[in-house]
Amino acid sequence: MRFLGDYKIALLTCSVIALSIYFAIKGVEFRFANDSPGNRNGGKVSEKSLFEDEFMYMSIAEDIDRSHLHYDYYRESCPTAEKIIAKASRDIYNVTPSVAPSLIRLLFHDCFIEGCDASVLLDADEAHTSEKDASPNLSLKGFDVIDAIKSELENVCPGVVSCADLLVLAAREAVLVAGGPFYPLETGRKDSAAAFREIAEQQLPAPDATLSEILERFSVRGFNERETVSLFGAHSIGITHCTFFKNRLYNFSATGKPDPELNPGFLQELKTKCPFSVSASSPSASPGTGLLPSLPASDSENSYGMSSGKRNDEVIDLSYNNEGGDENFGTRYFRRLMQKKGLLFSDQQLMGSEVTEMWVRAYASDPLLFRREFAMSMMKLSSNHVLTGPLGQVRTSCSKALPRN
Numbered sequence: 001m002r003f004l005g006d007y008k009i010a011l012l013t014c015s016v017i018a019l020s021i022y023f024a025i026k027g028v029e030f031r032f033a034n035d036s037p038g039n040r041n042g043g044k045v046s047e048k049s050l051f052e053d054e055f056m057y058m059s060i061a062e063d064i065d066r067s068h069l070h071y072d073y074y075r076e077s078c079p080t081a082e083k084i085i086a087k088a089s090r091d092i093y094n095v096t097p098s099v100a101p102s103l104i105r106l107l108f109h110d111c112f113i114e115g116c117d118a119s120v121l122l123d124a125d126e127a128h129t130s131e132k133d134a135s136p137n138l139s140l141k142g143f144d145v146i147d148a149i150k151s152e153l154e155n156v157c158p159g160v161v162s163c164a165d166l167l168v169l170a171a172r173e174a175v176l177v178a179g180g181p182f183y184p185l186e187t188g189r190k191d192s193a194a195a196f197r198e199i200a201e202q203q204l205p206a207p208d209a210t211l212s213e214i215l216e217r218f219s220v221r222g223f224n225e226r227e228t229v230s231l232f233g234a235h236s237i238g239i240t241h242c243t244f245f246k247n248r249l250y251n252f253s254a255t256g257k258p259d260p261e262l263n264p265g266f267l268q269e270l271k272t273k274c275p276f277s278v279s280a281s282s283p284s285a286s287p288g289t290g291l292l293p294s295l296p297a298s299d300s301e302n303s304y305g306m307s308s309g310k311r312n313d314e315v316i317d318l319s320y321n322n323e324g325g326d327e328n329f330g331t332r333y334f335r336r337l338m339q340k341k342g343l344l345f346s347d348q349q350l351m352g353s354e355v356t357e358m359w360v361r362a363y364a365s366d367p368l369l370f371r372r373e374f375a376m377s378m379m380k381l382s383s384n385h386v387l388t389g390p391l392g393q394v395r396t397s398c399s400k401a402l403p404r405n
Contacts, residue, residue, distance in 0.1 A: 069187065078156065081157060081160070081161045082187075089145075093177045101178070102140075103174040106140055107167055108231075109131075109136070113131065113200045114196045115384050116168055116382055117164050118163035118166075122195045134197045134200035134204070135201060145170070146398050150163060150397070159396055162190050163394075163395050164386065165187045165188070168185055168187075172382070175234075178329060191393050193404060221384060222380070223377070227373070230370065231381065233329075233331075234330070235333050235347060241315050242315070244344060246274055328367070329371075330374055
């Protein structure tokens with residue numbers, strides 16, 4: 001009898017080990033499927049079910065400090081907060097569509113520097129400098145939009161909703177109205193009492209950044225190559241000034257010649273939009289665009305979205321008049337990179353390594369894959385290094401920190 005008991009125990013142990021090995025193997029297969037832009041035969045990643053999408057979102061959320069962030073955080077304290085932010089963002093967009101890229105860019109510039117703490121919204125005062133004064137941030141727009149929404153929130157729920165939460169929720173709405181995907185966000189962020197101008201000056205990627213510089217700055221913030229490439233898909237909306245890529249047309253790397261990586265036909269088109277001037281030099285001498293375009297999208301109906309302003313300050317619409325429609329949010333950007341039509345030097349750099357090029361091609365060919373990856377990367381970015389609980393404050397005015405006790 002004792003022998004039979006030992007036998008049953010041994011059999012049960014073997015069964016547990018076998019099941020553990022099985023699930024470990026299935027786990028590897030699941031990760032492989034998610035990390036590869038296609039199957040082994042070169043096909044596209046198949047569309048996943050809604051349940052699987054939710055599982056992927058939950059997986060990303062596991063990397064986030066959830067100790068104070070929760071879904072529907074304001075359920076008791078301000079139950080209409082998210083509806084107010086969504087409606088106000090949409091109402092403003094319906095009047096001024098250029099608000100969408102403005103808010104997305106504002107989010108990037110906030111979260112990229114010391115995390116999503118609304119520090120980019122602070123004005124300078126006698127005791128502190130402002131991130132707004134860092135050269136990559138001089139062309140940021142949307143501060144008035146955030147202030148207007150904050151004022152509405154304060155009328156309904158005074159001193160409750162943080163500016164950091166307001167910004168990430170408004171940016172999510174901007175992504176949605178611009179044709180991008182919806183993604184769930186936890187709330188409960190707190191606002192910083194300080195700004196970080198010097199770090200913003202040094203760390204925001206410049207329009208002439210090399211691939212190694214781009215990947216390094218994203219890597220230290222926890223983003224791998226796949227996530228970095230997906231986030232750059234936001235460059236499919238907004239505008240940028242000729243100033244930031246003119247050297248690629250006339251004096252690339254001080255050679256007196258165009259960038260050889262530019263598509264020849266595209267080069268000639270850009271030259272007609274951005275004529276030669278003595279100031280056609282390195283963009284590093286001008287305020288940088290940071291991660292996203294330097295200004296909101298142009299409302300011009302002219303070819304290539306050219307503004308009707310002065311010829312020496314032309315801009316290019318990065319959506320190319322909404323090329324392909326809203327459903328091509330992101331994918332049109334990657335298709336243009338494959339055609340050597342990346343506008344900024346930093347854009348075309350994504351084709352500079354096997355790994356980043358692999359993801360460019362994957363996102364260009366599979367819009368559903370891009371939308372999932374972009375949504376998850378935005379979730380991760382929006383929860384980067386947040387302040388929660390007693391570590392931050394809830395400003396009543398987004399441009400002014402509360403007095404410290």
